[in-house]
Amino acid sequence: MTAQTQPTPTGLELFDNAVKDLGETTNAITYNNNRAELLVNERKEPWDREARAAANLDEKIACEMIRQIREFERVSPLVFGNVPSEQIPPPEARDMGGQFLTNKTRIENRSILFDISKMVPKGALLHLHFNAELHPERLLEECRELKTMYIRSLRPLLNEDDLKETEILFEVRDPVQESQHPGDIFDPGYKGAEFKKEHNENDMWMQWGTFRKRFNHQFGELYLPNVKARDYEKNPNSSEQGPVGLEPVENWVLQKMVLSEAEAYGVTQTVNGVWARFNQATRAFKGLLNYEQVYCWYIKKAIDRMIEEKVMYAELRPMLMDKTIPSTDGKRKLDLSTQMRLIIQGVKEVKAELEKEKRLDDFPFGLKVIYCTPRSISKSRMAEEMKDCLKLALELKNAGQGNFICGFDLVGAEDRPNNIGFYSDLLVAFQKACKDLGLNIPFMFHAGETLLDTGGSDDPSKSNLYDAALLSAKRIGHGVALLKHPYLIENYYQDIAVELCPISNELLHLVRNVKQHPYIQMLAAGIPCTINSDNPSLFSNSMSHEFYQVMVGSPTMDVHGWKQFALWSLKYSCLSDDHKKHGNSIFLERWNMFCAEVIDTYSVLFDSAKIEQLRQSGTFDSKKIQLARDKVNEAFEKKKARDDERVKTDSKYAEEQKKQKGKWKFGDAGGFSKS
CATH class of the missing domain: 3.20.20.140 (Metal-dependent hydrolases)
Structure with missing residues (x-):
């Protein structure tokens, strides 16, 4: 009697058998070992090896704390919250590392990582x-009363289109000479000029103080501030040392000098x-x-x-x-x-x-x-x-x-x-x-x-x-x-x-x-x-x-x-x-003071007892550095609440400004007052 031939396993059966044996086979162990070796080799010569090699314990602890704060901010809806999903992100979500000007206010008002930066x-x-x-707010503030500051425009300023399309220059000039041929940028006959045509400067320059008054009177209501100047805590990252309350004309000039979100990302x-x-x-x-x-x-x-x-x-x-x-x-x-x-x-x-x-x-x-x-x-x-x-x-x-x-x-x-x-x-x-x-x-x-x-x-x-x-x-x-x-x-x-x-x-x-x-x-x-x-x-x-x-x-x-x-x-x-x-x-x-300050300031967001144990032991173990979710959520909720209040205040102020249109009159000092 002829012995029956065993059926040849199909490809799928061979795959299933391989999966069953995966944990025991030499091939699987070899792959995992090779992968671990690959990672070790790639990390042998990191670009920051000089800094990394000299890192003390505080630096290593601060490094892990900051990494965890960053990754929390990435996914938290209190900060960014734009995470991979089949769902379209909610409108208030932002992408960490996304467009800078889009994220800027969120970064400054909600991010602990930025505070550390x-x-x-x-x-x-x-x-x-x-x-x-x-x-530029500071530069505009400095020249408000400067009688020798003059402004020049590429075209006469007769309507809103002119205000948007023109280019402007400032220059300190001799008032005695300028008085002989003063320019009037609001006159339909003002010729304007390409700025490189220096031979045609007569009647081009208008005294800045005079321009301010005329602009505020004619166009001021178009450029009332949407945000009320507030006494912020001194902020090294805005170059602002206290509030700068700008006149309408200065708000217009400011738009010419700073790249806006719409201009950058249009x-x-x-x-x-x-x-x-x-x-x-x-x-x-x-x-x-x-x-x-x-x-x-x-x-x-x-x-x-x-x-x-x-x-x-x-x-x-x-x-x-x-x-x-x-x-x-x-x-x-x-x-x-x-x-x-x-x-x-x-x-x-x-x-x-x-x-x-x-x-x-x-x-x-x-x-x-x-x-x-x-x-x-x-x-x-x-x-x-x-x-x-x-x-x-x-x-x-x-x-x-x-x-x-x-x-x-x-x-x-x-x-x-x-x-x-x-x-x-x-x-x-x-x-x-x-x-x-x-x-x-x-x-x-x-x-x-x-x-x-x-x-x-x-x-x-x-x-x-x-x-x-x-x-x-x-x-x-x-x-x-x-x-x-x-x-x-x-x-x-x-x-x-x-x-x-x-x-x-x-x-x-x-x-x-x-x-x-x-x-x-x-x-x-x-x-x-x-x-x-x-x-x-x-x-x-x-x-x-x-x-x-x-x-x-x-x-x-x-x-x-x-x-x-x-x-x-x-x-x-x-x-x-x-x-x-x-x-x-x-x-x-x-640098050492910075690392210590990070730990002292932000360990409250972690299991601080374990961090202190690490510092006392003199050894580093990243597993002992863990965010305390309740504490970190509470900290970010407070930041978000302050940010929401700021937005609410600004929206209310902007709405009030709209209601005041037609109720302002120009003052001799160059500002506005209610009529």
Whole structure:
């Protein structure tokens, strides 16, 4: 009798058998072991290894506490609450790490992580445009009674469309000369002019005080404030030291100077469009800052703000192509040398006050200046700019100011001509001249702040990242396009720092939000990076906002990363080696204080007894750090209640303002009163 042949198992049966044996088979064990080994190997050389290796127990505890707070805020409906689901998120939910301006109020009023971001010592601020540290409310407040301040418009202001479409400039001018040909921007015969046509300035400028009165009388009810000025707690992240109650005309000007959520994220907005809007805002700012009286005041206020934000040193980028600024009376012109001395004097006065208060470690090294000029100018004009830079740097060095001019930069939208290589012969000559003169002025180019990455041409070989590398730039600004160039990264950019400006890159349409920003990939590729605020006055941001954004932009970011950014900011600064050493010492002391403060302040949201046990034992165990859900919910409920009350108050105030339309009359002082 022939033995029956066993049926061959089907594919599905083989799979089922394999699943049953999975826990016992060598293959499953091997896979799990290989996976564990893979994770260990990837984490052997983390980008923040310097900071991580030196972390003490408090830093490790604070790191885990902050990580858990972040992840709670991500999913909590009290803060963000936009979680993956088949359900459409409720209208009040927000996406952590989503659009900055959309989230900004939520971040500031509900996020404990943002409160911690304000506490963190940030090292050096290496990418800050000179005219953009303080918000425009303060500049408008400063010039209210200045009789020499004038305004100019691109068109006459006759209706609401004119108000929306025009561009404006401010400038301090000589009233005696202006009285001979005063402009009237509200006259239908006002010609306006393209701002570059300097030959046609007669009848263009209107005295600011006169303009304020006329505007408030004619259009004031269109620009009544929607939010009542409140006595906020002094907030280092808004540059506001108390409320600023703006007149209607100032509310209108403010809209010209600050990029709004609608302008940044509008469905028809483009890279070129938002850049043009950004440049308009920059031009409007210029005249409110560039005159003698406010120059001195501005520097001191800017340093005050940096200190409040826990920044200990900064390198400013003024645009120095305009060689003079007016005196406050409009009768004299102050040259570049005088402008630099005003900055130096302002720094000196602040440091003297800090020393008197025994707080010099708050800002021990003052400021330095990176000479900036636009990349859009001719080669002959660029040669003159380089000569001016060398002359100024040499003069200040000989006057005992060392390398106060600490770098040279070419600025402007990279999708417009010219690329850095266009000036390569001049830039090489500049390097030789610096060497011959004993000057240290490294290049700090804006490079890679683009999606096209073609240096304003249709030729990818003209990327500014090539020339920045070949010209041995010390740092580059933005670098968003770097990941397109693996060869450059491996062979050139391992020791060229990138000045990251994540919020700027989002608002200028290089990324949609911080979660799409390539900073984590840059760091993983071995590129040293620093965190910077770029143009706070235009973007409504701060260094604390920037540190917050990089923390929520990737779940792999943690407190050790914050520390590494700050350490790199000092390492790649233009400070002397002795000052870098001293700066590191100050920073590390304050870093340890920060970590201890985080634990002392926020352990109440955790099982605080277990955290104290960890500190007493001297050993770290992340499993013993656990959020106390009832306590953390209570804390966020209080924050949400305060935020809801703020929104309610603002809505009520805005409604009251609408009801008052037609019941206001213009006062001689430039303000409004009820009729």
